[in-house]
């Protein structure tokens with residue numbers, strides 16, 4: 001982060017939005033309109049900043065007029081303090097704090113039951129950050145050093161608010177004065193370079209019309225016409241492919257979709273996570289403020305996050321960074337770990353862990369006890385993971401480099417908890433990686449969810465359901481699409497009736513998972529899963545689901561007979577109920593919700609055997625042919641040709657061959673990502689039936705070749721004898 005580069009460009013990012021929690025709190029207490037209660041004196045800050053409202057803060061800056069000053073504060077916290085910080089650092093935040101009378105029953109802080117405080121409450125001093133009853137002097141110095149930067153931030157925030165208000169007023173005026181605009185009138189301009197301002201205007205107009213189509217819609221124009229136009233405009237304005245724009249658009253109302261696309265154009269706040277194995281948040285904040293960094297706690301929901309507004313030094317190269325006191329980590333990626341809640345002395349698996357943001361957080365929560373197996377299939381990425389583990393001082397961590405789909409639970413199983421932070425399309429992090437806008441196609445949305453399903457089944461099978469302390473799996477992605485989230489969870493619920501969705505424990509932060517989408521309904525408990533959006537919570541788009549395993553997964557016969565690794569055996573034998581391999585295998589067939597036995601043919605991992613999948617695959621195939629300029633009906637209805645003879649697919653061969661292709665895409669993708677995994681991929685790509693066909697192929701060809709050779713010789717002889725005769 002350069003010196004104020006981003007600040008100059010676009011002002012500071014808005015603080016992470018906790019309004020959901022706050023609103024809940026207000027609703028519950030009925031205090032929404034009530035003025036802030038006076039804070040008990042022992043919790044008040046003693047630096048004279050009490051009552052400094054957001055608006056007053058900038059005045060102070062003018063009076064002082066000085067740059068953020070380095071105020072040396074002794075780093076006196078001992079180990080005890082470090083633990084304090086992780087689990088209690090925000091206790092007693094000054095102006096924002098409430099005494100016990102104010103605490104809202106049932107609305108506890110996410111980590112330790114503190115009441116949740118609205119950071120936007122009037123009278124709440126934003127400068128009051130690190131208050132601690134025992135150390136108010138240190139806090140005072142710390143706040144004084146940070147106040148200048150915070151003031152600047154507030155200035156910019158205020159300006160932003162004023163601009164937004166003005167824009168809103170203009171829009172409102174437009175809405176009342178102007179009749180419904182004819183958004184189709186300037187379509188003739190298509191083909192010319194788009195006037196972005198006009199385009200944006202048309203986007204907002206179309207959204208407004210869609211909000212009240214009956215009154216504002218033109219006669220003869222349907223909702224679909226308006227949605228089509230809007231999607232075209234969104235693609236042109238923001239640079240998405242039509243395919244992805246449509247997919248994302250349908251997650252929201254048109255108005256909210258616009259907010260989502262807009263939010264993808266601005267970066268999320270820079271956040272760092274305090275490594276409590278090395279320091280505590282207060283000491284870290286103090287050290288960074290001394291370097292001129294402007295920051296504040298990320299929000300009441302985390303005890304270890306710091307949101308950085310401005311830094312005159314690169315955050316990835318400070319002495320504190322090099323000493324492993326913190327890691328740069330998006331706020332939303334704290335959430336899966338918080339949901340997993342690994343406990344000291346547990347055995348935990350992080351299935352796809354590089355570069356280790358979550359692994360190292362788990363290790364810290366476990367206070368370097370127990371064991372974290374951090375796996376990643378990519379060797380280069382695993383190197384980064386090892387670097388972070390060393391830098392942050394994680395001593396309870398083992399790094400493995402395997403394809404988690406096939407390696408677990410064969411190589412190791414019986415874990416107390418498993419985190420699967422799955423590889424995904426990244427539609428939640430478009431602001432970080434805008435290439436997603438154009439690079440993700442239909443094929444990705446088949447292959448990636450397929451891989452996610454395989455990984456999640458493996459995650460479930462790797463957990464010890466009888467763990468005394470755990471038995472949990474957390475599934476997360478940084479994508480917002482339903483295919484990669486609810487649909488994956490729904491699939492594994494069907495395949496593994498021995499798991500159920502449980503509360504993530506992340507409180508009111510985020511939105512509930514979808515209960516239905518595009519005509520498909522999901523498990524009612526899907527509402528317990530959490531979704532996070534850039535435009536709602538000002539964090540990267542994320543999905544978190546927590547599952548509890550309630551019984552052993554039956555193992556396919558082929559797996560039963562396979563020798564287990566020593567690690568897996570040991571894990572099983574140490575699990576609280578299972579003393580031998582045999583005992584740990586529950587042979588009762590697992591049935592799905594329709595009473596059908598779960599299908600474990602061909603191993604614990606399923607392939608595209610679902611009718612739902614087959615349908616999607618067939619659709620993808622038709623689209624592929626269309627893209628090639630072929631008529632799918634013509635091609636697919638052609639009589640079946642043998643695979644050896646031609647590459648063209650017939651209707652009978654579509655589903656299986658697409659399956660192979662999709663698996664190959666998934667495998668190819670992982671091969672690209674994962675060097676050194678080629679052997680596994682090759683094995684998966686070749687199915688026995690295909691193999692057999694291919695093995696036959698040389699024999700057939702040999703025969704044909706011989707025939708041709710004999711034929712050729714005979715023809716030559718004929719020609720020679722004909723020549724002789726003519727002579």
Ligand SMILES: C[S@@+](CC[C@H](N)C(=O)[O-])C[C@H]1O[C@@H](n2cnc3c(N)ncnc32)[C@H](O)[C@@H]1O
Pocket residue numbers: 333351352353354355356357358359375376377378381402403404405421422423424670673
């Ligand atoms: C979303 S990233 C993980 C980020 C990580 N959890 C963190 O917090 O730093 C997904 C990871 O999955 C890995 N991956 C992809 N396919 C995999 C597979 N089949 N088995 C294990 N890891 C895989 C990728 O290499 C990538 O590092």
